Amino acid sequence: MTWDAVRVGKALAWERDEGYPNLQGQHCFFYEFLLEQMSLVSLDWLPKPAINQWQVLLAELRHYPQLTHDQREALVQRIATLVPQVRPPGTPSPRVQETPPPPPTEATPIRELEILKPQQKKVLYQLGLNTLGDVLRYYPRSYVDYSQRLLIKDLQPGSTVTVIATIRSFRCFTSPKNPQLTIAEWWVADRSGRMKINRYYMGKRYANKAWQEQQRKNYPTGALVAISGLVKETKFSKTLTEPSIQIIDEESESGGKIIPVYALKSDLKASWVRQAIHGVLPLVKSWHDPLPEALKKRHHLVDLGTAYRGIHAPQYSEELKRARTRLVFDELFYLQLSFLQRRYQNRRHTSPVVCAEGKLLQAFRAQLPFQLTGAQERVVQEILHDLQQPQPMQRLVQGDVGSGKTVVAVMAMLAAIEAGYQAALMAPTEVLAEQHYQKLLHWLTPLHIPVELLTGATKTSQRRQILAQLSTGEVSLVVGTHALIQEDVNFQHLGLVVIDEQHRFGVNQRSLLQQKGMEPHVLTMTATPIPRTLALTIHGDLDVSQIDELPPGRQAIQTTVIPASQRHFAYDLIRREIVQGRQAYIILPLIEESEKLEAKAAIAEYQKLQEMTFKGCRLGLLHGRQSAAEKDAALRAFRDGETQILVSTTVVEVGVDVPNATVMLIENAERFGLAQLHQLRGRVGRGTHPSYCLLVTQGKGEDTQQRLNVLTQSQDGFFIAEMDLRLRGPGEILGTRQAGLPDLALASLIEDQDILETARQAAEQLMEKNPELSDYPQLQRELQQRLERLTGRVVLS
Ligand code: ADP
Ligand code: MG
Numbered sequence: 001m002t003w004d005a006v007r008v009g010k011a012l013a014w015e016r017d018e019g020y021p022n023l024q025g026q027h028c029f030f031y032e033f034l035l036e037q038m039s040l041v042s043l044d045w046l047p048k049p050a051i052n053q054w055q056v057l058l059a060e061l062r063h064y065p066q067l068t069h070d071q072r073e074a075l076v077q078r079i080a081t082l083v084p085q086v087r088p089p090g091t092p093s094p095r096v097q098e099t100p101p102p103p104p105t106e107a108t109p110i111r112e113l114e115i116l117k118p119q120q121k122k123v124l125y126q127l128g129l130n131t132l133g134d135v136l137r138y139y140p141r142s143y144v145d146y147s148q149r150l151l152i153k154d155l156q157p158g159s160t161v162t163v164i165a166t167i168r169s170f171r172c173f174t175s176p177k178n179p180q181l182t183i184a185e186w187w188v189a190d191r192s193g194r195m196k197i198n199r200y201y202m203g204k205r206y207a208n209k210a211w212q213e214q215q216r217k218n219y220p221t222g223a224l225v226a227i228s229g230l231v232k233e234t235k236f237s238k239t240l241t242e243p244s245i246q247i248i249d250e251e252s253e254s255g256g257k258i259i260p261v262y263a264l265k266s267d268l269k270a271s272w273v274r275q276a277i278h279g280v281l282p283l284v285k286s287w288h289d290p291l292p293e294a295l296k297k298r299h300h301l302v303d304l305g306t307a308y309r310g311i312h313a314p315q316y317s318e319e320l321k322r323a324r325t326r327l328v329f330d331e332l333f334y335l336q337l338s339f340l341q342r343r344y345q346n347r348r349h350t351s352p353v354v355c356a357e358g359k360l361l362q363a364f365r366a367q368l369p370f371q372l373t374g375a376q377e378r379v380v381q382e383i384l385h386d387l388q389q390p391q392p393m394q395r396l397v398q399g400d401v402g403s404g405k406t407v408v409a410v411m412a413m414l415a416a417i418e419a420g421y422q423a424a425l426m427a428p429t430e431v432l433a434e435q436h437y438q439k440l441l442h443w444l445t446p447l448h449i450p451v452e453l454l455t456g457a458t459k460t461s462q463r464r465q466i467l468a469q470l471s472t473g474e475v476s477l478v479v480g481t482h483a484l485i486q487e488d489v490n491f492q493h494l495g496l497v498v499i500d501e502q503h504r505f506g507v508n509q510r511s512l513l514q515q516k517g518m519e520p521h522v523l524t525m526t527a528t529p530i531p532r533t534l535a536l537t538i539h540g541d542l543d544v545s546q547i548d549e550l551p552p553g554r555q556a557i558q559t560t561v562i563p564a565s566q567r568h569f570a571y572d573l574i575r576r577e578i579v580q581g582r583q584a585y586i587i588l589p590l591i592e593e594s595e596k597l598e599a600k601a602a603i604a605e606y607q608k609l610q611e612m613t614f615k616g617c618r619l620g621l622l623h624g625r626q627s628a629a630e631k632d633a634a635l636r637a638f639r640d641g642e643t644q645i646l647v648s649t650t651v652v653e654v655g656v657d658v659p660n661a662t663v664m665l666i667e668n669a670e671r672f673g674l675a676q677l678h679q680l681r682g683r684v685g686r687g688t689h690p691s692y693c694l695l696v697t698q699g700k701g702e703d704t705q706q707r708l709n710v711l712t713q714s715q716d717g718f719f720i721a722e723m724d725l726r727l728r729g730p731g732e733i734l735g736t737r738q739a740g741l742p743d744l745a746l747a748s749l750i751e752d753q754d755i756l757e758t759a760r761q762a763a764e765q766l767m768e769k770n771p772e773l774s775d776y777p778q779l780q781r782e783l784q785q786r787l788e789r790l791t792g793r794v795v796l797s
Contacts, residue, residue, distance in 0.1 A: 003040045005083060012080045020072035022065055031064035034079070041086055050082055057082070070125070073111055074118030104283050106133030106785075115283060120276035127265055127273065135280050136308050139327075139746060140260030144226035144248060145317065147257045153192035157233045163240070164226050164248070165190040170219040174207040182206035184215060186245070188225065195237050197227060197245070217267075224248050226259070246270075258314045277312060284308045290782040291330075295766065299758055301326045325755060328747045332537075332759035334786045339540030340767045341783075346541075347391040351519045352421050352495040354387035360418040361411060363447055368407070375549035376404055382545050383412045383523060387496070393521035396539050398530070399547030400717035401682025402554065405525045406439060408547070409498045412523055417449065417476045421495025424520075425479045428501050430455045430628045431635050435657060436500070437479045444477070454480040454489070457628050485513060494520045501527060527682070528675055531722045533749045533756055540760070548718070557685040559693040559712045561669070561705065570694045571613055574663050578617060578644050582662040582689060586647045587680055589668030598649050599625035606647045614645060622648040650676070652683065659687030669695035670704040674724040677708075678717055726750055 015023055015030050023030040038058055043051050057079055064072060104113060109131055110124050129135050150161045165188035175181040182201040187194060205211070219225075226248050229240030246261045247270050262273045287305030289296075296303065302310065302322050310323025365372075372380065379397055386393035399405045413423035425440075427433040437453040444451055452466045452475050469475040473492030478484065485497065497513070497520045513520060524542070535544055562570055574584045588605055591598040602623040610619045620643035622634045631651070638646045639658050646652065646661075650672075664684045669677060677695065685691035695708050710723045747755070766773070773780045 003037060003086065005086060008034065008037050008083055009080075012076055012083070016073075016076055016080075020069055020076065022072070029065075031061055035061055038079075045086055046082075047085055050085055053078075053082060070118060070122055073121075077114070077118070103288075104132050105288070106131060106136065108132045110135065113280065113283070116276070116279045119272075120279045123268060123272045123276040126268060127276075132280060132283065135277055136284065136312075137745060138262065138277060139311055141263050142246070142261045143314070143320065144228075144246060144259045144261060145257065146259065147317075151192035152190050152195050152238070155195075155231045155238050157231050157238070160228070160230050161240070162226055162228045163188075163190065163195075164224065165194075167219055167221055167223050167225060168194065169221060170216060172212040172215045174212075179207055180204060182212070186219065186225075188227065195239055197229075197240055197243050199243065199245075219245075219247070226261075257316060258320060260312055260314075281309050281312060288778075290776075290778040292766075292776060292779070295762055299329070299762055301329055304330075324746065328752050328755050329759050329762075331744050331747045332752070332756050333763055334783050335537065336540055336760045336763035337766070337773075337779075337783055338787055340763050341771075341773075343394065343541045344767060344771045346394060349392055349514070349519045350390045351392040351521050352416070352419065352493070353390050354384075354415050354419040354421070354495060354521075356388060357384060357415065358418045360414050360447065360449075364411065364414055364443070367443070367446060370551065372407065373404065373547075373549045373551055375399075375547045376408055379408055379545040379547055380411050382543075383408070384415055386543070387412065387415055387521055392519050393496075393523065394542050395523050395545060396535075396542045397523065397525045397545045397547060398535070399525070399527060400550065401527045401679060402686060403527075403547040403550055405500070405527070405547060406436065409500065409523065409525060410440065410443060413477060413496055413498060414449075416495035416521070419495065421493050422470070422473065422476045422478070422491050423496040423498070424484050424491075424494060425477070425498045425500065426482055426484050427479070428481070429651075430457055430481055431631055431651075431656065432501065433480050434632065440477065440479060449477060450475050451477045451479065454478055454484060455628075456481065456483060457632070490516065491518065494518050496521045496523065498523045498525065500525050527679065527717070528721070531718070531725050533753050534725065536756060536760055537749060553688070555685055555688070555690050556715055557664075557681055557691045557693050559681065559695065561695045561697060561708045561712060564696055564698050567696055570665050570696060573692060573694070574645065574665065575614075577663050577692075581660075583638065583641070583643075583658065583660050584645050584663035584665065585652065585661060585680075585683055586645060587652070587664070587666045588647065588649055590650060590671045595624045599623040602647065602649050609645070609647060617645060618643045620646045622646060622652055624649055624651050650680070652680075656683055657686055658683070660689075661686070662689050662691040663694065664692070665694045665696065667696050668698060669708060670697045670701075674707065674710055674720050674727070675717075677711055678720045681711070 011023075011025075011030060011033060015021075025033055027033075028036075035058070038054070038061070041054070043054070046054055057075065060067075060075055061079075064075070067075065110116065110121050110129065113121075113132065116124075124135060127138065129138055144162060144164070146164070148162050149164050152163060152165065155161060155163070168187040168189050170187075171183075171185045173183060175183060180202055182203075184199045184201070186197040188197060189195075224247070226246045227240055227243050229243035232239055232241050248259055248261065260274065262270070262277065264270060264273060284305040287303070287308065289304040291301070291304070295301075302325075304326070307323040307326035310319045311327060314320035314323065379399075383393070383395060383397075386395055397405055397408060399408075409425060413425065416423045425433075425436055427436055433453065433455050437451065440451045452469070454463065454466050458466070466475065466478070467489060470478060471490045471492055483489075494513075499522070530538075574586075577584060586609065588598070588602050591601060602621065606619065606621045610617075620634045620638050622631055626634070634643075634646070635652075635656065637643045638661075641660065661684050664681055666672070666677065666680055672680070681693040684693065693711075695711065697704060697708065707727055710720060710727075714720055749756070766776075766779075770776065773783070
């Protein structure tokens with residue numbers, strides 16, 4: 001038998017491609033074959049430095065069956081690099097070089113990256129990273145900027161600084177006097193001096209021994225840390241208050257001034273993680289960039305490879321900033337591109353063309369008891385313009401509570417009806433559907449337009465009749481809940497669907513309509529105004545109209561924050577209003593755990609209020625656990641003045657319109673978001689009487705006070721929404737998943753508004769030039785991959 005380099009090479013490749021199973025061949029296992037072959041090699045054939053290695057490898061190979069996957073991988077790789085050097089004397093060196101492997105891409109598995117050491121791969125696997133793309137997108141959580149670093153002896157009280165120092169000792173203990181208080185204490189030193197740093201943890205769970213032990217492990221003596229915080233002078237020494245402490249393990253090894261700090265897992269050391277991730281960076285030097293050159297130039301974007309290097313291993317802060325801008329741009333750009341593409345696809349369907357304003361609309365205007373506001377008029381025109389196009393309208397109307405969206409919707413529906421089509425108005429709840437129905441009856445009966453109401457509560461016989469009338473076209477306007485389009489409802493010729501108080505009309509619902517062969521225009525209306533950045537990010541495929549003006553004569557609602565201990569003042573106010581014939585809402589705290597608990601608390605509170613506080617008054621109760629009929633009865637009784645105080649959970653939040661109600665009392669107001677409080681407040685001040693909103697709070701925190709003060713100072717829904725976004729973040733406002741808020745790794749909808757605008761603009765320009773993106777196959781592919789990543793993530797969580 002002789003040494004056969006070709007067969008050895010093949011065996012190594014097979015073993016690798018199969019994932020290192022120790023393949024069984026015809027006569028023996030992979031490792032036996034290899035052992036046999038390797039022992040045939042006379043050591044003189046090897047270059048000097050390799051001889052030792054060869055023997056080590058041989059020894060390791062004998063244990064191959066016992067090795068883990070990663071160990072096998074490492075071993076095979078080391079053998080594979082040595083094999084080409086084995087040339088029996090007299091054999092000519094191979095002339096034909098093997099074709100080089102294709103350059104790595106985002107999808108390349110880590111195990112195929114020859115540039116990484118086995119140890120580095122192991123770290124990456126431990127972080128849950130499997131492909132090169134995963135590694136590149138494992139962005140640092142923060143950075144330590146050495147250029148901002150100060151020595152301990154130079155710290156000035158009052159300034160915020162970063163200190164790089166070594167841990168000399170660490171203690172963590174629960175105060176003997178106060179079991180709620182746990183203290184962590186570091187002594188750290190640099191070459192100029194030393195100082196003590198403290199961090200305080202409130203709560204019993206920190207008294208836990210295991211937790212404290214973990215802390216001790218996290219901060220071993222001798223470890224290098226970056227500490228940032230505000231310098232304070234104490235009696236004994238200088239210290240940093242509210243410090244952030246990051247283990248950085250070692251002095252900047254790259255020679256750079258900025259050290260990235262990555263999120264760590266299990267027992268990984270910061271420096272291992274950094275080195276493993278930085279290990280792939282040489283691969284992105286000539287990284288393929290799917291963005292067209294012209295686009296990058298126009299928007300001053302660095303290329304993708306530069307961005308990846310800049311975000312992971314910046315040398316100076318400007319480089320980091322440019323890198324971040326590019327990567328944030330990408331996140332937002334591809335999102336906008338997908339919206340615009342969806343819009344473009346939709347536009348290719350044809351919808352009924354509706355003519356301009358005709359007699360019916362004029363008759364409607366003539367009998368309205370008021371004039372449209374300028375904003376209402378503008379939005380009506382925008383809608384009428386859409387309806388005259390053969391493509392389906394996809395418009396969102398945003399208007400603050402009470403801005404008069406219903407009238408606008410009715411005018412749109414009348415335009416469709418006048419052109420010979422049917423229209424449907426959908427509301428999120430039966431209560432609201434009913435309320436709309438009443439209003440439409442009132443407005444449209446004089447115009448001889450038949451209106452029907454179709455909800456889950458509609459009786460079977462009546463339902464059957466309405467369905468028949470809809471399918472023949474006898475009924476041209478129907479009001480209902482979402483069931484309207486989802487069930488066995490068939491329209492003769494549906495021209496327009498209006499969806500009230502809904503964040504958005506799902507893609508699914510639209511395709512449901514399409515399956516029925518319908519391509520109606522769709523108008524969505526929401527009273528939860530969201531800032532433009534958010535709007536672009538979730539409704540990027542819709543046209544947006546704003547009703548940014550309230551009808552004249554609306555009274556400002558006097559809003560007051562009241563500590564719980566002063567609640568009796570609020571009750572007094574309610575009593576005074578009731579004596580004058582007005583009505584009030586009392587909203588009970590949000591109980592997030594369950595609707596059941598919430599209902600139970602509501603019933604108890606209702607009984608207490610009825611029997612004690614407001615004895616002799618007529619109280620009603622509304623909560624989410626009631627049947628539709630019960631809710632309906634409660635609201636009707638309140639609307640008709642039979643009850644004077646409606647005790648309710650937040651089900652009353654949207655749309656309810658009782659002009660005689662003048663007081664809105666909200667318990668535990670600190671538990672609600674500002675936008676939601678603003679919605680609730682919008683239930684009063686709908687008539688001509690002065691109205692009040694009383695925010696009762698338990699919280700004494702300054703934050704609470706500051707947040708609620710936004711409401712006392714402003715009645716502008718857009719301003720409030722903007723503040724809410726700043727104070728709570730977008731996920732809180734909309735609930736990430738439900739609202740379809742995309743998972744953005746780097747982009748902040750608050751900080752990156754400018755980049756968002758640029759990204760939107762760039763996407764628009766591209767779509768204008770080449771809506772199919774046929775000139776940009778690489779861009780198309782990237783878009784596809786990103787969408788898959790995004791949707792993949794949503795499904796998983
Ligand atoms: P929202 O936008 O909150 O849905 P509505 O459509 O329920 O508001 O309108 C609130 C109230 O204002 C209704 O009673 C409606 O009839 C009235 N309204 C609407 N537009 C005007 C207007 N231009 N002038 C006066 N009152 C109006
Ligand atoms: Mg409304």
